[in-house]
Amino acid sequence: xxxxxxxxxxxxxxxxxxxxxxxxxxxxxxxxxxxxxxxxxxxxxxxxxxxxxxxxxxxxxxxxxxxxxxxxxxxxxxxxxxxxxxxxxxxxxxxxxxxxxxxxxxxxxxxxxxxxxxxxxxxxxxxxxxxxxxxxxxxxxxxxxxxxxxxxxxxxxxxxxxxxxxxxxxxxxxxxxxxxxxxxxxxxxxxxxxxxxxxxxxxxxxxxxxxxxxxxxxxxxxxxxxxxxxxxxxxxxxxxxxxxxxxxxxxxxxxxxxxxxxxxxxxxxxxxxxxxxxxxxxxxxxxxxxxxxxxxxxxxxxxxxxxxxxxxxxxxxxxxxxxxxxxxxxxxxxxxxxxxxxxxxxxxxxxxxxxxxxxxxxxxxxxxxxxxxxxxxxxxxxxxxxxxxxxxxxxxxxxxxxxxxxxxxxxxxxxxxxxxxxx
Numbered sequence: 001x002x003x004x005x006x007x008x009x010x011x012x013x014x015x016x017x018x019x020x021x022x023x024x025x026x027x028x029x030x031x032x033x034x035x036x037x038x039x040x041x042x043x044x045x046x047x048x049x050x051x052x053x054x055x056x057x058x059x060x061x062x063x064x065x066x067x068x069x070x071x072x073x074x075x076x077x078x079x080x081x082x083x084x085x086x087x088x089x090x091x092x093x094x095x096x097x098x099x100x101x102x103x104x105x106x107x108x109x110x111x112x113x114x115x116x117x118x119x120x121x122x123x124x125x126x127x128x129x130x131x132x133x134x135x136x137x138x139x140x141x142x143x144x145x146x147x148x149x150x151x152x153x154x155x156x157x158x159x160x161x162x163x164x165x166x167x168x169x170x171x172x173x174x175x176x177x178x179x180x181x182x183x184x185x186x187x188x189x190x191x192x193x194x195x196x197x198x199x200x201x202x203x204x205x206x207x208x209x210x211x212x213x214x215x216x217x218x219x220x221x222x223x224x225x226x227x228x229x230x231x232x233x234x235x236x237x238x239x240x241x242x243x244x245x246x247x248x249x250x251x252x253x254x255x256x257x258x259x260x261x262x263x264x265x266x267x268x269x270x271x272x273x274x275x276x277x278x279x280x281x282x283x284x285x286x287x288x289x290x291x292x293x294x295x296x297x298x299x300x301x302x303x304x305x306x307x308x309x310x311x312x313x314x315x316x317x318x319x320x321x322x323x324x325x326x327x328x329x330x331x332x333x334x335x336x337x338x339x340x341x342x343x344x345x346x347x348x349x350x351x352x353x354x355x356x357x358x359x360x361x362x363x364x365x366x367x368x369x370x371x372x373x374x375x376x377x378x379x380x381x382x383x384x385x386x387x388x389x390x391x392x393x394x395x396x397x398x399x400x401x402x403x404x405x406x407x408x409x410x411x412x413x414x415x416x417x418x419x420x421x422x423x
Contacts, residue, residue: 036244039173039211039230040141041066044075054169056080057135059088059120059159062096063143063251072141072173073113084115085134090142090155091121092252099253100279100322101271101371120155125196125372127162137169143251144210146179147265148189149197149382151371152251153210157199157217164225171228174211174421176244178261179339181207181237181422184413185265186345187405189384196371198384203409204345205265208416209235215419231421240339254284263334266348272379274364275355276329280319287317289331291324292362293355301354303398309342311335346402353392 044066056076058064064072076084092098093105094117105119118131138159142152156172163170186204194200200221208216211229218227234244241248241258250256255264260283267285270277278287289295295314302312312332319325336342355363370378380386391401 035067036176036235036239036246037233038066038141038175038246039232040064040072040075040175042233043139043171043173043230044079047079051080051083051137054080054083054136055085055134056083057086057088057132057138058084059090059138059140059142059155061090061092061094061142061251063249064141065247065249067246069247069249071112072139073110073115076139077113084113086131087113087115087117088127088131088138088159089117089119089121091151093119093121096250096253102369120158121151125155126158129166132162132166132168135168137171138163139171139173140210140214141173141175142210143175143249144177144213145251145255145261145264146177146205146207147268148186148202148204148206148384149268150252150264151196153213154196154199156210156214157223160214160217160223160225160227163227164223169226169228170214171230172211172214173230174209174232176232176235176239176241176246177207177209178241178248178258179205179265180240181209181212181420183207183340183343184409185343186409187383187385187388188408188412190387193376193380193384193386195373195376195381197381201408201412203405203412204384206416207237207413208419209421212416212419212421215421216416219419220415229421235422237420237422238340254279256282256284259336260285262336262339262342263344266344266346267334269348269352269379269382272366272370272377272382273352274323274366276317276319276323276331278317278319279323280321280325281317283333286335287315287331287333288351289315289317289329290362291327291329292359293330295330295332297358298351298354301358302350306343306347306350309336309338309340310347311337346398349388349392349401350398353398356392357395 060072087110104122106122107119108117110117160170184203184205184207188201188203189198217223248258255261264285270288275290278284281287315333316330318328366378368374
């Protein structure tokens with residue numbers, strides 16, 4: 001049996017304030033298609049009486065829907081008539097209409113509710129007093145994708161800091177980690193490389209839900225705001241998104257499917273290079289390549305162990321926008337055959353090493369700016385540590401690169417078990 005918690009976290013102190021039980025039939029195996037209830041569903045079905053008469057704001061985007069595709073703002077308005085006063089949007093905009101990095105969104109009015117929508121990826125990424133004045137409570141309903149560089153979680157932590165500063169409350173309506181909550185992977189970000197694509201020392205694949213991340217930020221990284229996390233019902237750490245029974249709505253324009261989210265913790269590194277990560281195609285992050293690559297030559301350099309749980313299929317594609325638009329790119333599509341053993345970050349680091357060694361005169365790094373950083377190299381910001389690029393460039397064997405992050409990763413794994421909400 002599994003226990004589902006509704007946590008209250010206030011100034012770093014945790015208190016379970018409700019508890020429900022959900023049965024599980026071991027005879028049917030540990031992984032079944034399950035009708036998971038998100039935090040939005042739990043919260044809307046049982047509105048906390050303590051929030052009556054509280055003015056509410058909602059940080060959301062198109063993926064903030066329930067199991068019937070009803071948007072969170074509608075569910076909140078039904079549960080708390082007249083109390084929703086403002087909306088807030090992360091990177092890519094309220095409707096996820098902005099395609100690329102550093103394409104800002106303006107404040108606007110929501111055409112459905114008439115409420116103001118304050119952009120937190122425009123003139124500011126930090127909520128101002130004027131943005132916070134209309135509300136007492138910020139509800140957060142965002143679909144994270146389990147990867148350190150996904151900016152939504154830093155929009156969340158900026159909101160948490162603003163809530164502490166202006167005396168507001170944060171309630172995170174939890175959602176699944178679409179790539180599962182058991183496996184963690186990669187180096188921990190080092191403080192010198194903190195940015196809007198990584199503020200805290202967590203690994204590239206962090207293994208947490210967005211609610212658990214909020215708890216981590218609040219307690220271990222000392223934000224100390226008035227925080228509640230409304231937990232899901234039915235979610236288990238071994239689940240990937242296809243096992244939840246929930247609908248997938250792209251949380252950002254270039255993560256159209258759960259398959260793209262599964263490879264994202266590794267494939268995102270190509271944003272810091274001249275290798276196409278598949279933007280401008282129908283399969284971003286699953287596809288990658290460049291006009292100068294020879295896939296057969298690269299396959300000779302890839303350790304077969306890196307392909308556990310995945311197949312690299314040779315492809316050619318022509319992006320309609322972004323890098324190499326209108327040019328024929330040669331490369332691969334990653335097909336994940338076993339998510340339980342697939343290591344996206346290790347595979348992409350191995351591919352990065354092979355491409356760097358094979359094409360030293362044609363491979364290149366993207367230059368700044370990148371996510372509001374105008375001096376530091378984007379690749380270092382994405383990797384979260386200058387050392388990895390140095391190791392690749394000096395020919396350090398891949399097993400040695402990976403072994404460097406094993407001890408810090410083990411310490412991280414032990415630390416976050418203390419804030420796990422789900423078994």
